[in-house]
Amino acid sequence: MDRKPKSKEEIFEELEQYQEKDMKYSDGRILGSMCTEAEPIAKEVFYKFINSNLGDPGLFPGTKAIEDKAIKMIGSLVSIDDPYGHIVTGGTEANLMAMRAARNYARRYKNITEPEMIVPKSAHFSFKKAADMFGMKLVEADMDGYLIDVNSLENKINKNTAVIVAIAGTTELGLIDNVEEIAEIAKKHDIYLHVDAAFGGFVIPFLKEEGYDFPKFDFSLDAVCSMTIDPHKMGLSVIPSGCILFRDKKYLDVMAVKAPYLTKKEQSTIVGTRSGASSAATLAVMESLGREGYRKLALDVMDKTMMLKEGLEDIGYDLVVEPQLNIVAFYHKDIDTDYLADLLEQRGWRVSTSFYPKAIRVIVMKHISRDNIRDLLVDLKAISYNI
Numbered sequence: 508m509d510r511k512p513k514s515k516e517e518i519f520e521e522l523e524q525y526q527e528k529d530m531k532y533s534d535g536r537i538l539g540s541m542c543t544e545a546e547p548i549a550k551e552v553f554y555k556f557i558n559s560n561l562g563d564p565g566l567f568p569g570t571k572a573i574e575d576k577a578i579k580m581i582g583s584l585v586s587i588d589d590p591y592g593h594i595v596t597g598g599t600e601a602n603l604m605a606m607r608a609a610r611n612y613a614r615r616y617k618n619i620t621e622p623e624m625i626v627p628k629s630a631h632f633s634f635k636k637a638a639d640m641f642g643m644k645l646v647e648a649d650m651d652g653y654l655i656d657v658n659s660l661e662n663k664i665n666k667n668t669a670v671i672v673a674i675a676g677t678t679e680l681g682l683i684d685n686v687e688e689i690a691e692i693a694k695k696h697d698i699y700l701h702v703d704a705a706f707g708g709f710v711i712p713f714l715k716e717e718g719y720d721f722p723k724f725d726f727s728l729d730a731v732c733s734m735t736i737d738p739h740k741m742g743l744s745v746i747p748s749g750c751i752l753f754r755d756k757k758y759l760d761v762m763a764v765k766a767p768y769l770t771k772k773e774q775s776t777i778v779g780t781r782s783g784a785s786s787a788a789t790l791a792v793m794e795s796l797g798r799e800g801y802r803k804l805a806l807d808v809m810d811k812t813m814m815l816k817e818g819l820e821d822i823g824y825d826l827v828v829e830p831q832l833n834i835v836a837f838y839h840k841d842i843d844t845d846y847l848a849d850l851l852e853q854r855g856w857r858v859s860t861s862f863y864p865k866a867i868r869v870i871v872m873k874h875i876s877r878d879n880i881r882d883l884l885v886d887l888k889a890i891s892y893n894i
């Protein structure tokens with residue numbers, strides 16, 4: 508650190524120089540991100556609540572009430588009237604909280620001392636972190652195509668199984684597991700069921716309203732104990748905003764530790780000091796868009812998804828699967844996928860590749876316009892001609 512303070516102008520100049528190196532969502536070139544430009548109201552509100560700390564909610568009872576209201580509102584999207592939970596930093600923290608709750612519950616009420624979690628192979632890597640952090644064995648259920656194989660899942664259950672995870676909107680392909688069948692199994696064996704809807708939670712309910720034929724995936728299934736739903740993905744809130752919902756308070760209670768010198772004497776969250784600004788921004792964006800706004804967003808991104816899908820098929824690329832949500836994974840039978848990714852990068856696109864199977868993966872977020880898709884298809888066509 509320098510001894511002398513710098514002026515505001517100097518500081519901004521320096522920081523802006525760094526920022527210029529960053530990609531911008533508005534460039535329309537970021538194809539592999541589940542995050543996007545936050546709504547203007549979310550940014551404004553975030554700054555207004557920048558000092559509030561929900562780690563000590565007694566000092567910020569107003570912001571705490573905002574968090575509670577946001578939790579209830581998100582609950583209303585996934586069929587639960589009075590959920591318990593928190594606005595957290597993102598999907599990882601939400602999944603960590605769910606796995607910690609399930610482990611502690613199994614330990615306290617079922618005497619499970621060597622807890623196991625069963626996840627599909629398509630699960631996000633945050634579950635690997637959870638297994639490592641909480642001393643749980645990660646058991647991967649096989650896939651049936653690109654969804655969890657429900658029979659394999661049931662075969663993996665044993666007396667140590669503390670939790671089963673289903674995914675509503677997989678990270679790589681945006682597919683929705685058969686949560687209904689998985690819920691039956693969880694109920695039959697009396698096992699905690701967590702649904703990771705980090706991506707799908709802010710899309711599936713609105714597409715369902717429009718008549719999309721998706722299976723039940725939420726708290727309408729009584730075996731579902733918790734859900735992850737991220738406002739900073741399709742919720743259009745600021746980073747960091749995740750959300751963990753629990754069906755029952757007992758799942759928060761089994762994680763509570765004493766916090767004697769705080770205004771509230773117990774704490775269940777993983778982090779201590781935590782931003783109230785994320786809660787305020789998330790509530791603001793939900794109130795500003797309303798169901799109507801999210802419905803329009805969901806339909807718009809699905810429309811662009813279909814435009815991309817059809818365009819790809821027209822120019823000789825193959826899709827891994829028919830998209831269920833706004834993620835398109837594709838490849839070309841004559842071009843190595845990593846090489847294709849390099850060629851796209853050379854043309855200014857920022858792509859990501861899926862691992863299972865290897866493919867280019869486009870998450871059709873709000874910041875990708877129809878013109879961007881047209882330009883991408885032109886580049887892909889040129890690439891395939893030059894091979």
Ligand code: 0PR
Pocket residue numbers: 539540541542596597598599600602631633674676677678703704705706737749
């Ligand atoms: N659950 C699912 C189903 C996810 O897809 C993700 C993240 C998480 C949990 C974890 O969420 P956080 O990253 O909020 O902790 N999925 C994206 C991924 O890993 C996140 C992402 C976002 C990646 C923006 C890149 C990017 O530019 O692919």
